[in-house]
Amino acid sequence: MDKSTLVLENPLWDYVTTLYGNKRLQGLLLEWQDNVGVNINVVLFMLWLAEQGKVMDEGQIDVIESAIESLHHSFVLPLRELRRRAADHCDSTTSPWLMSKKKILDAEIQAEQMVIATLYAWSIDCTSEAMDLDINSLKQHNLSTYLQPFSSLPSFSATTLLQCLAR
DSSP: OOGGGOOSSSHHHHHHHHHHTOHHHHHHHHHHHHHHOOOHHHHHHHHHHHHTTOOOOHHHHHHHHHHHHHHIIIIIHHHHHHHHHHHHTOOSTTOHHHHHHHHHHHHHHHHHHHHHHHHHHHHHHOOOOOTTSOHHHHHHHHHHHHHGGGTTSTTOSHHHHHHHHHO
């Protein structure tokens, strides 16, 4: 995968931004992210792959996590922390900190978009298909496979997330 040719505007980005607009889903994903380190981009990628008829296994998930690790740890996480620290200084809607927070958020979203573009580029070469399973079964499988390391807490399940989507 050539990182110099990443396509920022792509079908996965459109899917992610639409799905993330679901406030119930957004709240659940942020809770998972903040409490146990679930990567929201990977969760949404698992759903999108299922809709493309692709099934994921643990080895493939390890590969995609490795593909995005540098971007995630070098850019997304530091920008998220900086934005949260800036938010602590925002005491009004006219605060210079509020303008800084907005600029940091824009940079964080750009970094997230680069992560999504990396995942999308990886998906183009992914040949794993599951013709026998319906989309909901694929979603359940892909999510369960990714969330398995987080399974020590009962609320971290594919079923919980899919129920949130159904509402």
